[in-house]
Amino acid sequence: xxxxxxxxxxxxxSATRLIACELExxxxxxxxxxxxxxxxxxxxxxxxxxxxxxxxxxxxxxxVKTNAASxxxxxxxAIDAIQRHILNKVVLSRDHFWEGAQASxxxxxxxxxxxxxxxxxxxxxxxxxxxxxxxxxxxxxQKTDHGYQSMSLAGTRLRSAQNISWGSKEQEEQNFVTxxxxxxxxxxxxxxxxxxxxxxxxxxxxxLLTWVSSDNTSLNEIEALESLHPxxxxxxTPTKKAKQMIEELEQYDREMYTGYxxxxxxxLHAIVLLRSMKWHSNGIRFFAGGGITKDSVPLNEWKxxxxxxxxxxxxxxxx
Numbered sequence: 001x002x003x004x005x006x007x008x009x010x011x012x013x014s015a016t017r018l019i020a021c022e023l024e025x026x027x028x029x030x031x032x033x034x035x036x037x038x039x040x041x042x043x044x045x046x047x048x049x050x051x052x053x054x055x056x057x058x059x060x061x062x063x064v065k066t067n068a069a070s071x072x073x074x075x076x077x078a079i080d081a082i083q084r085h086i087l088n089k090v091v092l093s094r095d096h097f098w099e100g101a102q103a104s105x106x107x108x109x110x111x112x113x114x115x116x117x118x119x120x121x122x123x124x125x126x127x128x129x130x131x132x133x134x135x136x137x138x139x140x141x142q143k144t145d146h147g148y149q150s151m152s153l154a155g156t157r158l159r160s161a162q163n164i165s166w167g168s169k170e171q172e173e174q175n176f177v178t179x180x181x182x183x184x185x186x187x188x189x190x191x192x193x194x195x196x197x198x199x200x201x202x203x204x205x206x207x208l209l210t211w212v213s214s215d216n217t218s219l220n221e222i223e224a225l226e227s228l229h230p231x232x233x234x235x236x237t238p239t240k241k242a243k244q245m246i247e248e249l250e251q252y253d254r255e256m257y258t259g260y261x262x263x264x265x266x267x268l269h270a271i272v273l274l275r276s277m278k279w280h281s282n283g284i285r286f287f288a289g290g291g292i293t294k295d296s297v298p299l300n301e302w303k304x305x306x307x308x309x310x311x312x313x314x315x316x317x318x319x
Contacts, residue, residue, distance in 0.1 A: 003125040007113045015051045016043040032259040052106045056279030066094040072298035074249040090236035093289030107317035134276035137202035143267035147215040152178040155208040169295035174208040177232040181212045190216025204311045234258040257287035
């Protein structure tokens with residue numbers, strides 16, 4: 001059983017309870033960065049108060065802290081591999097456990113909905129996957145009136161009122177993502193087009209965004225989702241080598257962070273599970289990462305993860 005509460009951009013908050021099912025009968029899919037797809041259907045509307053009852057009951061047992069020095073060392077190893085042409089880009093993430101945090105999950109969800117008005121704000125409870133909340137700016141794949149589109153979203157900086165140009169590092173990072181999405185969608189046929197590149201605001205930070213669209217109206221949605229996942233925005237490129245480096249350097253389980261949530265009951269809307277936190281009885285576990293290229297600076301990459309985690313912490317409403 002899955003309890004899901006969600007606020008899509010421009011829509012009201014809705015809460016549902018779903019039953020596990022076979023993949024072919026699913027209306028909702030949940031997938032972590034790796035591992036199996038969890039499929040659900042038969043959604044039943046539930047009161048929002050029911051959803052929040054018992055949210056974050058499990059205790060977090062293993063607390064292994066990543067400090068600035070160890071993260072920067074991992075980034076340096078990744079840069080060295082990129083400079084030796086082993087791969088082009090890799091996304092390195094880390095977690096941070098805020099022990100003893102006394103927070104209202106319900107009020108925090110509402111705060112996230114206000115701060116991230118252009119994104120999808122989500123929370124879910126599952127007996128195996130745990131209790132998660134987040135505010136994702138990234139669409140993995142969605143149905144349109146003319147086919148399907150996927151979002152190439154990469155490069156991060158603090159929001160600025162000034163219209164300043166993006167640096168070459170961020171431009172390169174985002175171009176890797178765009179090219180890979182184009183190649184993946186081409187495999188399914190249809191005409192592929194891209195939008196102009198522009199800046200997308202996501203709470204206190206902003207990213208480079210390009211929409212990649214296909215006019216193929218008969219896309220096999222589950223196959224396309226699995227082909228796109230994981231995108232270079234959350235893994236790297238080439239994908240296989242980036243995955244290997246993530247396994248070698250991160251040395252922790254991302255779990256649902258950088259997985260995806262797909263709503264399929266009407267028109268497909270699938271998001272990447274970013275800006276994520278896992279709620280526990282003894283605190284909140286935050287996740288954040290950044291794209292590493294040959295032009296990355298280890299200290300700057302650490303600061304980027306700090307900004308992302310701090311932005312989520314600032315959204316936490318105490319009890």
